[in-house]
Amino acid sequence: xxxxxxxxxxxxxxxxxxxxxxxxxxxxxxxxxxxxxxxxxxxxxxxxxxxxxxxxxxxxxxxxxxxxxxxxxxxxxxxxxxxxxxxxxxxxxxxxxxxxxxxxxxxxxxxxxxxxxxxxxxxxxxxxxxxxxxxxxxxxxxxxxxxxxxxxxxxxxxxxxxxxxxxxxxxxxxxxxxxxxxxxxxxxxxxxxxxxxxxxxxxxxxxxxxxxxxxxxxxxxxxxxxxxxxxxxxxxxxxxxxxxxxxxxxxxxxxxxxxxxxxxxxxxxxxxxxxxxxxxxxxxxxxxxxxxxxxxxxxxxxxxxxxxxxxxxxxxxxxxxxxxxxxxxxxxxxxxxxxxxxxxxxxxxxxxxxxxxxx
Numbered sequence: 001x002x003x004x005x006x007x008x009x010x011x012x013x014x015x016x017x018x019x020x021x022x023x024x025x026x027x028x029x030x031x032x033x034x035x036x037x038x039x040x041x042x043x044x045x046x047x048x049x050x051x052x053x054x055x056x057x058x059x060x061x062x063x064x065x066x067x068x069x070x071x072x073x074x075x076x077x078x079x080x081x082x083x084x085x086x087x088x089x090x091x092x093x094x095x096x097x098x099x100x101x102x103x104x105x106x107x108x109x110x111x112x113x114x115x116x117x118x119x120x121x122x123x124x125x126x127x128x129x130x131x132x133x134x135x136x137x138x139x140x141x142x143x144x145x146x147x148x149x150x151x152x153x154x155x156x157x158x159x160x161x162x163x164x165x166x167x168x169x170x171x172x173x174x175x176x177x178x179x180x181x182x183x184x185x186x187x188x189x190x191x192x193x194x195x196x197x198x199x200x201x202x203x204x205x206x207x208x209x210x211x212x213x214x215x216x217x218x219x220x221x222x223x224x225x226x227x228x229x230x231x232x233x234x235x236x237x238x239x240x241x242x243x244x245x246x247x248x249x250x251x252x253x254x255x256x257x258x259x260x261x262x263x264x265x266x267x268x269x270x271x272x273x274x275x276x277x278x279x280x281x282x283x284x285x286x287x288x289x290x291x292x293x294x295x296x297x298x299x300x301x302x303x304x305x306x307x308x309x310x311x312x313x314x315x316x317x318x319x320x321x322x323x324x325x326x327x328x329x330x331x332x333x334x335x336x337x338x339x340x341x342x343x344x345x346x347x348x349x350x351x352x353x354x355x356x357x358x359x
Contacts, residue, residue: 015299015330019323025051026058026095027323033096034331049098058095060313061088062103069106071312077115078125078143082262082310085110086143090150091311094260099155108154111147112161121164122172123147140194141173142263145206152213166214170222173207174199175233177243201250204233205265205273212273231279239270239287255290258305259315259324266305267291272328275335288336291329301325 019031029048032038038045052058065071070085077085089107097104114127117134123144124134148165156162172187178198182188188195194203208230211223219227236243240254249255257268267287274284295301303322308314316322 019327024323025056027327029096030327035327053098053101057313057315058092058097061091064312065103069110082307083312087262088312090146091260093150093153104154108151108156116161121168123165137190140191141200141203142206144168145210148210149213169207169210170226175204175229177236202263202265204230205270208273212276234270235281235283238283240267253305256304257301257325262307268328271332275332280336296321301329
């Protein structure tokens with residue numbers, strides 16, 4: 001029987017009021033636009049985005065930026081984990097920094113100039129000492145997915161360089177489940193942990209995150225086909241399990257919700273992507289049960305995983321109720337509650353039709 005999440009998990013006013021508190025304008029902006037569906041030109045939405053650029057994590061991060069748009073040592077844009085430019089740009093995207101802000105544009109252009117390989121289109125961990133652009137030999141899936149996602153969020157969807165990177169994902173991102181050897185191709189032989197017999201879970205997750213960020217109307221047939229391939233990969237894993245033995249957890253940490261996740265992923269992030277795509281499948285049920293089991297009695301969720309202490313700033317506190325985790329969980333329930341209700345109605349109608357045919 002499909003659980004009635006629409007009723008049993010209805011958000012209470014105190015939780016909404018807590019999420020909308022002005023002391024975290026980035027959360028407030030996300031709640032107004034993503035959960036309450038207010039238009040981006042609404043006065044409250046405009047005020048929230050303006051506030052998040054003036055105070056809080058976004059402003060704190062931009063205050064540490066170098067004049068060229070980088071953070072820290074410009075050459076270690078990826079390898080300085082998790083303080084380099086790649087990671088800072090990803091945080092700006094996650095927090096919905098204003099794409100029109102000059103500092104945000106400088107950060108994006110720095111990564112496009114120094115991490116992206118101009119010929120293959122993927123994003124690299126290192127740059128050429130001679131040309132200054134990304135090296136083909138250093139392009140990897142999780143980085144390319146994260147940068148495509150970030151740059152779409154930061155207003156670069158119409159940039160041809162982004163579509164070249166999207167094409168890199170479409171052409172090269174595999175979703176193999178360890179049953180077949182990888183193709184005999186130089187592109188897949190450099191990093192076995194990324195391109196081995198079993199595709200890297202995080203690489204597939206970040207590729208899915210990038211593809212899901214492309215508005216539905218802009219998804220080409222090739223993008224839609226890649227989305228089908230990537231989502232099926234996670235469905236056969238029930239998101240966080242070993243597909244060859246669904247009684248085993250693939251990685252215990254994937255059960256603990258965190259934010260931001262950098263190159264990592266977890267059950268909540270993946271559920272959020274399926275909800276964003278409007279794709280409900282019965283193989284998600286265990287993942288949803290896990291999410292609901294971690295809900296606190298007052299309707300909130302805790303931050304259970306964090307990169308605080310490793311980033312240029314801290315976001316919330318581990319072990320405490322988290323606005324970001326609560327918001328993301330509510331977004332999943334908000335979308336899937338409707339889908340479950342539709343599935344239940346369709347199931348009832350099919351059963352009714354079957355009974356009538358037997359009569």
